Amino acid sequence: MSSDLLLIGQSKGKFGGGQRRAFKQTQKKTAEGNKPSFATMVVIGNRNGYIGIGYGKSKETVLSREKATRNAKLNIIKIRRGCGSWQCGCRTPHTIPFSVSGKCGSVVIQLRPAPKGSGLRVAEECRKILALAGINDVWSKTFGQTRTTINLASACFAALKSLGERKLQVENTESLGIIEGVKT
Numbered sequence: 001m002s003s004d005l006l007l008i009g010q011s012k013g014k015f016g017g018g019q020r021r022a023f024k025q026t027q028k029k030t031a032e033g034n035k036p037s038f039a040t041m042v043v044i045g046n047r048n049g050y051i052g053i054g055y056g057k058s059k060e061t062v063l064s065r066e067k068a069t070r071n072a073k074l075n076i077i078k079i080r081r082g083c084g085s086w087q088c089g090c091r092t093p094h095t096i097p098f099s100v101s102g103k104c105g106s107v108v109i110q111l112r113p114a115p116k117g118s119g120l121r122v123a124e125e126c127r128k129i130l131a132l133a134g135i136n137d138v139w140s141k142t143f144g145q146t147r148t149t150i151n152l153a154s155a156c157f158a159a160l161k162s163l164g165e166r167k168l169q170v171e172n173t174e175s176l177g178i179i180e181g182v183k184t
C-alpha cells in the first residue's frame, strides 16, 4: 500500500498567498486568542484496484495527518477496471469499463474510459487518486466549484465507488476485460 497527501490547503502571506499546501489551516476565535486547527486529506492505494480516502482534523499538523491516514485505511474500497474504450478494445485493465460520475457539494466529475496511452486527463489531485487506484488512462469533465479540492477529491472517490455498484452481465465482463481489485 502506498499513500499520498492531497493539497487541500493554501499558504497565507503576501501577494495573495495561494500556494497549495497539504494542510488546510482554519482558525477559531476564542477568549484567549486565535486557535488554529489543521485538516489533511490522505489517499491510500495499492495501484492495483484498491483505493481509500480519508480526512482528518487536529490542532497539530502531524496528528491530523495520522487521523486522515487512519480514516483512509478504514475507507478502502475495491474498484473495477477494464477497457471500456471503443477506440481501443484491448481487454486489459488500463482504464475504467464504463463512464461514471460522482458528486460532492457543487462539484460533479465525469470519468470516461480512454484508449491506451492517453494518460490521466484529470485535475492534479484526482490524478493522484486514480494513479493509486491503478488506472492509467481516463478522460474527465468537471462542473462546479472544483477549486474546493476536498469536494473534488470526494466526488472523484464517489465516481470510483459507483464503478462497483453497477450490475454486470457475464458477456460484458469478458468483452470489457473487467477485473476487480487485486490484493498485493
Ligand SMILES: [Zn+2]
Binding pocket: 083, 084, 085, 088, 089, 090, 091, 092, 094, 115, 116
Ligand atoms: Zn484498452
